[in-house]
Amino acid sequence: AEIVVLPGDGVGPEVTRAATRVLAEVGAHHGHTFAIHPHLIGGAAIDACGEPLPADTLAACRRADAVLLGAVGGPQRANLQATVRPEQGLLALRKELGLYANLRPVKPHPAALDASPIKPHLLVGVDLLVVRELTGGIYFGDKQRSATAASDLCEYSVAEVERVIRRACKLARARRGKVVSVDKANVLETSRLWREVATRVHAEEFADVQLEHQLVDSMAMHLLARPREFDVIVTENMFGDILTDEAALLAGSLGLLPSASLGDGGVGLYEPIHGSAPDIAGRGIANPYAAILSVAMLLRHSLRLEDEAAAVEQAVSRALDAHVFTADLGGTLGTEAVTDAVLAQLQ
Amino acid sequence: AEIVVLPGDGVGPEVTRAATRVLAEVGAHHGHTFAIHPHLIGGAAIDACGEPLPADTLAACRRADAVLLGAVGGPQRANLQATVRPEQGLLALRKELGLYANLRPVKPHPAALDASPIKPHLLVGVDLLVVRELTGGIYFGDKQRSATAASDLCEYSVAEVERVIRRACKLARARRGKVVSVDKANVLETSRLWREVATRVHAEEFADVQLEHQLVDSMAMHLLARPREFDVIVTENMFGDILTDEAALLAGSLGLLPSASLGDGGVGLYEPIHGSAPDIAGRGIANPYAAILSVAMLLRHSLRLEDEAAAVEQAVSRALDAHVFTADLGGTLGTEAVTDAVLAQLQ
Numbered sequence: 001a002e003i004v005v006l007p008g009d010g011v012g013p014e015v016t017r018a019a020t021r022v023l024a025e026v027g028a029h030h031g032h033t034f035a036i037h038p039h040l041i042g043g044a045a046i047d048a049c050g051e052p053l054p055a056d057t058l059a060a061c062r063r064a065d066a067v068l069l070g071a072v073g074g075p076q077r078a079n080l081q082a083t084v085r086p087e088q089g090l091l092a093l094r095k096e097l098g099l100y101a102n103l104r105p106v107k108p109h110p111a112a113l114d115a116s117p118i119k120p121h122l123l124v125g126v127d128l129l130v131v132r133e134l135t136g137g138i139y140f141g142d143k144q145r146s147a148t149a150a151s152d153l154c155e156y157s158v159a160e161v162e163r164v165i166r167r168a169c170k171l172a173r174a175r176r177g178k179v180v181s182v183d184k185a186n187v188l189e190t191s192r193l194w195r196e197v198a199t200r201v202h203a204e205e206f207a208d209v210q211l212e213h214q215l216v217d218s219m220a221m222h223l224l225a226r227p228r229e230f231d232v233i234v235t236e237n238m239f240g241d242i243l244t245d246e247a248a249l250l251a252g253s254l255g256l257l258p259s260a261s262l263g264d265g266g267v268g269l270y271e272p273i274h275g276s277a278p279d280i281a282g283r284g285i286a287n288p289y290a291a292i293l294s295v296a297m298l299l300r301h302s303l304r305l306e307d308e309a310a311a312v313e314q315a316v317s318r319a320l321d322a323h324v325f326t327a328d329l330g331g332t333l334g335t336e337a338v339t340d341a342v343l344a345q346l347q
Numbered sequence: 348a349e350i351v352v353l354p355g356d357g358v359g360p361e362v363t364r365a366a367t368r369v370l371a372e373v374g375a376h377h378g379h380t381f382a383i384h385p386h387l388i389g390g391a392a393i394d395a396c397g398e399p400l401p402a403d404t405l406a407a408c409r410r411a412d413a414v415l416l417g418a419v420g421g422p423q424r425a426n427l428q429a430t431v432r433p434e435q436g437l438l439a440l441r442k443e444l445g446l447y448a449n450l451r452p453v454k455p456h457p458a459a460l461d462a463s464p465i466k467p468h469l470l471v472g473v474d475l476l477v478v479r480e481l482t483g484g485i486y487f488g489d490k491q492r493s494a495t496a497a498s499d500l501c502e503y504s505v506a507e508v509e510r511v512i513r514r515a516c517k518l519a520r521a522r523r524g525k526v527v528s529v530d531k532a533n534v535l536e537t538s539r540l541w542r543e544v545a546t547r548v549h550a551e552e553f554a555d556v557q558l559e560h561q562l563v564d565s566m567a568m569h570l571l572a573r574p575r576e577f578d579v580i581v582t583e584n585m586f587g588d589i590l591t592d593e594a595a596l597l598a599g600s601l602g603l604l605p606s607a608s609l610g611d612g613g614v615g616l617y618e619p620i621h622g623s624a625p626d627i628a629g630r631g632i633a634n635p636y637a638a639i640l641s642v643a644m645l646l647r648h649s650l651r652l653e654d655e656a657a658a659v660e661q662a663v664s665r666a667l668d669a670h671v672f673t674a675d676l677g678g679t680l681g682t683e684a685v686t687d688a689v690l691a692q693l694q
């Protein structure tokens with residue numbers, strides 16, 4: 001299989017190196033060869049050629065079976081005046097590849113409960129999946145700026161809502177059959193559209209799935225107050241961005257959470273949900289678990305190698321059982337030592 | 348003083364009744380008479396006259412020294428097809444009265460720590476104030492709807508950002524001198540404007556205050572992972588809506604959190620941050636603390652009666668010390684019993 005790797009900025013290169021080591025090893029164990037094609041994105045691409053998503057990178061991604069990304073942007077590169085920003089590379093890539101469904105699973109590992117601010121008894125049995133709409137909403141609407149004001153347009157079409165609701169309902173069928181759709185329908189027109197479409201798609205096609213609606217403000221409470229009750233949570237782009245970082249509190253660290261961004265067929269994009277963490281970049285201490293678990297999602301969703309995916313997840317789980325921890329989890333190990341431990345557990 | 352009371356929908360009438368009892372009693376203790384003028388808003392107003400904010404109500408609010416509100420809207424009334432919605436009454440009132448700064452203090456009470464999903468040691472010493480911009484942003488921008496799509500426009504002017512940042516910095520001066528401004532400047536144009544204006548206003552007028560910027564997704568984590576570190580948090584309307592409901596987890600219950608909505612001079616609006624809770628409405632079990640603490644904010648901010656405000660807060664604190672709890676706090680008492688206990692503690 002052909003895999004494009006986009007290390008990006010900050011800790012991105014460190015965690016993708018860890019992830020590709022694991023990918024190569026699981027391939028060796030199961031008799032696959034993965035061809036790895038590294039390309040530039042984000043700030044690293046701007047430095048090299050002035051563009052956050054070079055044409056070469058995009059073309060390579062389109063040809064690939066899957067894309068593994070580290071992170072882009074971050075405070076160091078937060079030049080507000082700049083007309084070209086690293087994040088644009090990632091946003092354009094998601095849009096160009098039609099990756100409208102961003103899957104962010106959250107399943108706290110028993111060994112990481114100490115690192116969570118949430119009381120441990122609330123975390124037992126938590127196993128949820130956020131499906132974030134990724135190519136619409138206020139991220140991609142028209143943006144205006146004058147000397148005295150600025151604006152961002154949030155837009156959703158019926159078709160955009162339908163396809164992500166469908167995806168969420170299908171995913172729920174293979175899980176515990178429950179979907180909570182999150183919006184702000186008491187204030188926003190896009191949210192009223194969202195709720196109507198969700199209600200209709202559910203009634204017409206997914207009567208076997210249980211659908212509930214929540215307002216985003218209430219959801220910001222319920223998500224952590226009664227996390228066990230959630231199975232699939234589906235929401236629009238911006239709400240999904242906020243709620244998944246919040247959900248990371250359940251797992252103990254953002255450094256443990258992978259994601260898969262999928263369209264209808266075609267290539268998938270896999271990336272940790274954490275950012276480029278410029279404050280710790282280059283020091284060899286970044287947590288590689290999220291990138292490694294993104295490899296598992298890549299194996300499962302793009303390459304249909306379920307056994308290999310499960311092997312990676314089990315190796316991670318064993319390493320966590322053994323308290324193989326970076327600093328964010330309360331440990332002292334570096335990126336490489338954690339990766340070595342995961343490799344040692346691979347079988 | 349002239350106080351307009353807007354009970355509104357759901358549990359609104361129950362909790363405002365509790366609040367006005369406390370207001371009358373603290374007045375009696377300190378030799379003030381408060382004239383209470385009840386008016387309609389929200390679903391109750393739609394039922395009576397077809398409009399969520401009748402002209403009479405608005406006129407009375409403009410004439411008043413302060414407005415005390417219960418809650419509006421809620422699921423029972425969530426008719427998506429309706430062209431007139433209860434929430435519009437509240438949004439229009441905030442806008443018409445120019446109440447651009449919504450103050451939402453969060454200071455967990457030791458007796459309520461059990462009700463919080465957050466580990467108790469993280470809550471010790473938490474004392475933060477969210478200043479939410481309340482009359483701009485995506486709540487008030489142009490809304491469009493067609494058969495196939497919908498949109499909401501998020502707009503901010505320089506002047507709108509300046510005034511709320513100033514208010515937050517001034518409030519921080521009277522506290523611990525720290526402000527965190529929350530935006531999504533790596534994606535949104537309105538957030539880049541927000542960050543630039545915050546940076547400039549701070550540099551020009553508030554060099555004595557410490558200012559930090561956070562992205563809203565990161566903030567959704569930090570708020571609960573290290574809550575003690577925050578003093579004043581200032582943010583735009585929608586982010587403030589989400590983050591304050593999340594912050595309620597620190598206090599153990601939404602039912603404990605009051606708010607004050609202020610403009611430049613003129614009348615102030617005081618309301619619990621909880622909603623109309625239709626599921627428990629009319630059963631006499633709603634938590635009245637948030638409404639009672641909103642009375643304290645009213646006494647302080649609109650009537651400049653600091654001793655009276657402190658007396659109400661102390662009475663609430665004593666009642667909580669004595670575990671005078673409604674169901675949301677793990678207790679069994681009803682609205683009236685809790686209110687009686689607070690009145691008994693008033694001195």
Ligand SMILES: CC(C)[C@H](C(=O)O)[C@@H](O)C(=O)O
Binds near residue numbers: 073090091241534564
């Ligand atoms: C880097 C940024 C543009 C991105 C987003 O907001 O989508 C990130 O926060 C994420 O969640 O993947």
Ligand SMILES: CC(C)[C@H](C(=O)O)[C@@H](O)C(=O)O
Binds near residue numbers: 217437438588
């Ligand atoms: C009722 C609703 C319009 C309101 C808001 O979103 O502002 C409420 O959630 C609040 O936080 O005061």
